[in-house]
Amino acid sequence: MENDGTDSPGVSRREFLERLAAGGAGLAVAGGLARPGAPAWAAKGSVTLADVGVGDPGGDWSKFSGPTGWDVKLVAMGNAPSGVLNVLIAGGGTQIYDVVNIVGGMQKPLVENNLIEPIDTARVPNWGKDTYIREFLAPGKPGFDFIGYKGNVYGVPTVLQGDSFAYLPEKTGPLDSYGALFDPKWKGFVALEDNFTTTGQKTALYLQKNRLASIKDPANMTPAEIKTVIDFLIAKKKAGQFRVIWSSFEQSVNLLTSREVYVMDCWEPMVFVAKKKGVSAVYAAPKEGYLLWAMAAYIVRNPKRSKEQEKAAYELLDFMLGGWYGAKITLSRGYMTNPAAVAYAKSNPGEFGPAEAQEIAAIDANVRKKFQFGGTWQNRWPTHVETYESEWARFKAA
Amino acid sequence: MGALQGRVAGVARYALLVLPLAFVAGALLVPLGLMFVWSFWERAGFWIRPAFTLASYAEFFAGVRLSVLERSLVVAAGVTLLGLLLAYPIAYFLALRVRRDLARNVLLLFTIPFLVNYIIRTFSWVYLLSRTGPVNRALMAAGVTQRAVDWLLFSDFAVFVGLISSYMPFMIYPLWAALDGLDRRLVEASWLLGASPRVTFLRVTLPLSMPGVFAAVIFGFVGTFGESAVPIILGGVGYQLMGNTITSALDVLNYPLAAAMSSVVVATMLAFLLVWYLAFDLRAVLGKIARWRF
Numbered sequence: 001m002e003n004d005g006t007d008s009p010g011v012s013r014r015e016f017l018e019r020l021a022a023g024g025a026g027l028a029v030a031g032g033l034a035r036p037g038a039p040a041w042a043a044k045g046s047v048t049l050a051d052v053g054v055g056d057p058g059g060d061w062s063k064f065s066g067p068t069g070w071d072v073k074l075v076a077m078g079n080a081p082s083g084v085l086n087v088l089i090a091g092g093g094t095q096i097y098d099v100v101n102i103v104g105g106m107q108k109p110l111v112e113n114n115l116i117e118p119i120d121t122a123r124v125p126n127w128g129k130d131t132y133i134r135e136f137l138a139p140g141k142p143g144f145d146f147i148g149y150k151g152n153v154y155g156v157p158t159v160l161q162g163d164s165f166a167y168l169p170e171k172t173g174p175l176d177s178y179g180a181l182f183d184p185k186w187k188g189f190v191a192l193e194d195n196f197t198t199t200g201q202k203t204a205l206y207l208q209k210n211r212l213a214s215i216k217d218p219a220n221m222t223p224a225e226i227k228t229v230i231d232f233l234i235a236k237k238k239a240g241q242f243r244v245i246w247s248s249f250e251q252s253v254n255l256l257t258s259r260e261v262y263v264m265d266c267w268e269p270m271v272f273v274a275k276k277k278g279v280s281a282v283y284a285a286p287k288e289g290y291l292l293w294a295m296a297a298y299i300v301r302n303p304k305r306s307k308e309q310e311k312a313a314y315e316l317l318d319f320m321l322g323g324w325y326g327a328k329i330t331l332s333r334g335y336m337t338n339p340a341a342v343a344y345a346k347s348n349p350g351e352f353g354p355a356e357a358q359e360i361a362a363i364d365a366n367v368r369k370k371f372q373f374g375g376t377w378q379n380r381w382p383t384h385v386e387t388y389e390s391e392w393a394r395f396k397a398a
Numbered sequence: 399m400g401a402l403q404g405r406v407a408g409v410a411r412y413a414l415l416v417l418p419l420a421f422v423a424g425a426l427l428v429p430l431g432l433m434f435v436w437s438f439w440e441r442a443g444f445w446i447r448p449a450f451t452l453a454s455y456a457e458f459f460a461g462v463r464l465s466v467l468e469r470s471l472v473v474a475a476g477v478t479l480l481g482l483l484l485a486y487p488i489a490y491f492l493a494l495r496v497r498r499d500l501a502r503n504v505l506l507l508f509t510i511p512f513l514v515n516y517i518i519r520t521f522s523w524v525y526l527l528s529r530t531g532p533v534n535r536a537l538m539a540a541g542v543t544q545r546a547v548d549w550l551l552f553s554d555f556a557v558f559v560g561l562i563s564s565y566m567p568f569m570i571y572p573l574w575a576a577l578d579g580l581d582r583r584l585v586e587a588s589w590l591l592g593a594s595p596r597v598t599f600l601r602v603t604l605p606l607s608m609p610g611v612f613a614a615v616i617f618g619f620v621g622t623f624g625e626s627a628v629p630i631i632l633g634g635v636g637y638q639l640m641g642n643t644i645t646s647a648l649d650v651l652n653y654p655l656a657a658a659m660s661s662v663v664v665a666t667m668l669a670f671l672l673v674w675y676l677a678f679d680l681r682a683v684l685g686k687i688a689r690w691r692f
Contacts, residue, residue, distance in 0.1 A: 082648045085444065109444050109651075188548065194630070242635045244552045250521070251631065260528050260551075389650040390461065393643060396636025397462040 044069040047098045047312045050077040050087070054295060054335070055101040055158055055320070057328035064319045070312040079103055081380060088115045088300065097300045098313040101158055101320075104296030105380035107149035116298040118152040123314045126321035131339050133157060135371075137294065142219070142377045146294040155296025156317045159335040162290030162370030163198065163378075166271045166281050171262040178206035178286050180263045182236050191255050191264040194247040196392035197380055199265055202291050204229050205376045209288040219379040223387045230391040234398040245396070256281050269334050289375025295335075327352055330360045336367035430664060437657035446653050454658035463643050463659065470623055470640045471666070477558060478618035481566040485614060489573035490603075493580070505574065508567045516564070520631045523560050527551040527632075552634030560628040565621045569614035576610025577603070612674060620667060 047070050049055070061072040077087060079102055087093040088100070094115060110116045121127040137143040137157055147155035167175045172186065181190050181203075192199045204218035207229065215225045236242065243261050246252040249270065255261045256274040264270075274281040297320055299313050319325055323344025326337030331345075331352070345352040345360045352360065382388060440449040458464060492501040511519055525531055529546035537543050549555055580603065588598040626641030638646075640663050647656040 080649055082651055085651060089445075113444055192635075194636075237635055244634050245636055247630050251524075254521075254524060258525070258528050258530050260530070385650050386652060389646060389652070393466075393638075393646055394462045396638050397465050398636070 044308065044312070046071040046073045047309070047316050048073045048075060048096055049297075049316065050075045050093065050097045050100040050102075050300075052077055052079040052102050052295075054333050055297070055329065057325055058332065060328075063324050064316060068312060068315045068319075070315065072316065077102065081106060081109065085109055085113065085115070089113060094300050094302050095304075098302075098305070098309065099297050099299055099316055101295060101297040103378075103380060104146035104155050104157065104294050105378065106296075106298075107145075107147075107154045108381050110298065111149050111154060115301055116154050117301045118154055119156060119299060119317070120314075121153055124156065124318045124321065126318050126338070126340070127156070129340065130157075130321055132160060132336070132368075132371075136160065136292075143292065143294065145377060145379070147296050155298050156321060157294045158297050158320050159295035159329060159333070159337055160292075160371065161268065161294075161335045161367055162292045162373075162375060163202075163267055164284045164286050164290055165202070165263060165265045166256060166268075166274070166283050167263045168256065168259060168280070169282050170280060171259070174282075175263065175284055176287050177210075178202055178288055179210065180284070181265055182206070182232075182241060183263075184239070184241070186263050187239065187241050188243055189260075189262040190242050191252065191261040191266075192242055192245045193252070193265050194245040194396075196388040197378060197382070198291060199233075199245075200226070200229055200388060200392065201376055201378060202265060203233060205288050205291070207232060218376045220382045221384070221388075223384050226384065226387050226391050230395050233395050237395065237398055253277075272334050285370075285373075289373060290370045291378050292371060292375055293378040324348075324351070327357075327360050330363050331356055334363055336364050336371075433657045433664075434661050437654055437661045439654050439657075441652065441654060444651050451654075454652075454654040455662075457655055458658050458662065466638050466640060466643045467659075467662065467666075469638070473554075473557065473561070473639060474619050474623040477561040477565065477622045478615055480558065481562050481569050481618045482611065482614060484562065485566050485569040485573055486611070489570050489577055489610070492570075493574050493577035494603075501574070501578075505571070508570055511563075511567065517627055517631070519564070520560050520628055523556065523563070523632055524551060527556055527559070552632065552637075556632040556634075557629055557637060560632045561622050561625060564625075564628065565618045568617040568621065572613035572617065573607065573610040576607040576613075580606050615674070616671075619670065623663070623667065 049072055051074055053076065056074055059074075061074075065071050075097065077084065077100060084100065084102055084106060088097075088110075093100075100116075107116070127133065137147055139148060139151065147153055147157055165178065165181060167180060169175075171189075172180065180186060181192070200221075201218050204213075204215050204221060204225065207213035208215040208218055213225075213228045213232070215221060215228070221229070244255065246255060246264075246266070249267075252264060252266045253270050253273045255264060256266075256270065257277045257279050259279070268283045271281045271283040297317055299310075299317070305313075321338050321340075323338070323340035326341030327345040329335065330337050330341050342357075342361045342364050345357040349357070436446060437454055438450050438452070439446045440451050440453065441447075492504055496504070526533055527550040528534070529548065529551070531551075533550060534543075534546040537547060538545075584602055584606070585598055588602045593601065623639070624641055625639055626645065629637045629639045629642055640659065644656050644659050644663075647659065
């Protein structure tokens with residue numbers, strides 16, 4: 001049994017954390033806070049899943065724990081590349097986490113730092129049944145870069161989505177181009193995301209598709225192309241086009257609901273929240289296409305992990321490609337998950353009401369349409385990532 | 399027996415000193431030292447390797463990030479000055495013009511904002527200052543303006559409002575402590591000798607309260623200089639202070655550049671403290687006799 005010195009002799013970090021969790025669970029039960037139907041302690045142990053806040057099915061892992069005998073310990077994790085790497089390298093994450101579920105496309109730094117394991121897809125029965133993987137993420141397709149690296153599969157796609165921008169039709173009328181973000185008509189009423197791999201790439205897509213600049217691949221620009229994009233954004237910034245660049249979910253929702261801005265580069269869930277708050281925001285279907293991305297669940301490399309623990313991690317990956325989990329995540333987050341989700345929700349009215357099943361099917365169809373329409377796959381770690389960052393700093397400082 | 403007791407007491411005294419010193423060294427000096435050393439290292443893949451290169455400093459001083467340092471200094475100085483101008487009169491009245499029990503209650507009220515999460519407090523300014531927020535609505539209702547005032551939010555003004563409201567309360571306490579501890583007989587003596595209230599304030603009260611000013615300026619300047627949340631939430635299109643640009647470099651794992659920028663920030667703060675120390679006696683802040691050197 002390894003001991004990394006974080007606790008008393010003979011107790012590994014994992015055991016230490018498990019005991020802490022067990023203590024917490026005991027207190028929760030004593031306090032009447034235990035989740036109904038959840039086992040107080042799974043017989044075989046637990047799989048630790050680090051997640052960025054998207055992969056939690058409402059705290060209910062009983063459909064995984066029941067058949068497998070393993071509990072899931074969910075741990076919050078930031079999604080920024082540096083945060084992920086720092087947690088795994090310096091924070092001892094490889095000793096603690098079994099699976100990390102983050103926005104994919106991080107294979108290069110993760111593999112080159114020996115932080116994740118290649119996935120044996122034969123050990124994931126749902127893998128072969130997932131037509132979305134074959135259609136959008138198979139080797140040779142641009143989406144493979146979100147889960148694979150140098151021909152090997154490293155991530156299980158748990159969520160798929162296509163991003164564009166939001167707008168308030170009451171103020172702007174219908175919009176169908178990223179050009180709305182740069183249209184002087186909405187000067188001072190536009191917000192961008194503070195993210196060079198999303199905003200930069202969407203701008204590049206707009207410039208490329210409208211032949212406003214020569215950009216070969218918006219997903220992996222050369223330094224000169226990045227400079228072109230940033231020069232364009234700086235010119236717009238100096239003309240007063242942008243009101244703010246947002247950096248948190250709440251901030252961006254607030255910008256829409258307060259009608260501080262009319263057009264906003266953002267994620268679709270923000271529109272869902274705005275709608276629930278009574279604001280008739282619309283998520284655009286731009287003629288230039290979408291910024292496509294997927295979340296990937298990676299198995300963290302830990303040579304000391306037992307065979308049983310590894311098997312449990314694989315079982316969790318398989319569970320995350322299953323119908324119940326997919327339906328739960330689609331319903332709660334508004335993202336497409338896997339083809340089984342729609343069918344599961346429809347055929348299990350005891351778990352998902354007709355309205356919920358309909359909503360899941362609508363979300364799935366909407367996102368699938370985006371993928372079929374196409375666009376550009378987000379690149380979380382482009383070749384010239386440092387140039388992206390320094391040029392983005394230039395935009396912000398301009 | 400007595401000698402033994404004395405020796406034990408001496409050892410205990412050293413032990414007491416060693417523990418905090420070890421803590422400071424381990425938690426502060428070692429990380430700062432590592433940061434300084436890493437600023438000269440070079441990148442190797444996704445990590446860094448030992449070297450002696452000034453590349454990261456050159457990148458910082460030649461690039462746009464230098465303008466962020468300049469802005470950080472200007473904003474920190476501005477917020478500190480405005481905060482002081484607001485905090486000093488408040489502390490003055492609480493210490494010298496109102497009853498002690500009332501002053502204590504008012505000081506307690508100044509702690510209430512700290513019971514609310516800092517980020518939520520900052521976000522509340524977004525609501526108040528937005529185009530459709532209460533301030534703009536009030537201005538329009540009063541006929542001051544026909545349309546919403548844009549510069550209230552996502553602007554220098556908003557950043558200053560957010561920073562002053564965050565750090566000014568920290569400045570009130572040391573000022574109040576300094577003014578409250580002032581020997582009133584000196585003020586009375588000044589009056590008896592015929593000095594006007596203005597002269598008494600400038601030549602007696604203000605110099606004697608300088609230790610409080612010293613501490614207040616440190617609290618205001620250091621806090622503001624390292625701030626990163628307020629500029630993001632209230633600052634508009636890419637408003638950055640040093641904390642933001644260091645975080646940005648870390649996002650692409652550029653540790654040497656982040657370390658170089660952090661080292662420059664620390665050096666700037668040390669220079670600031672040195673200048674301040676030359677103007678004031680640091681011991682005064684530590685509770686010793688105040689001594690205004692000029």
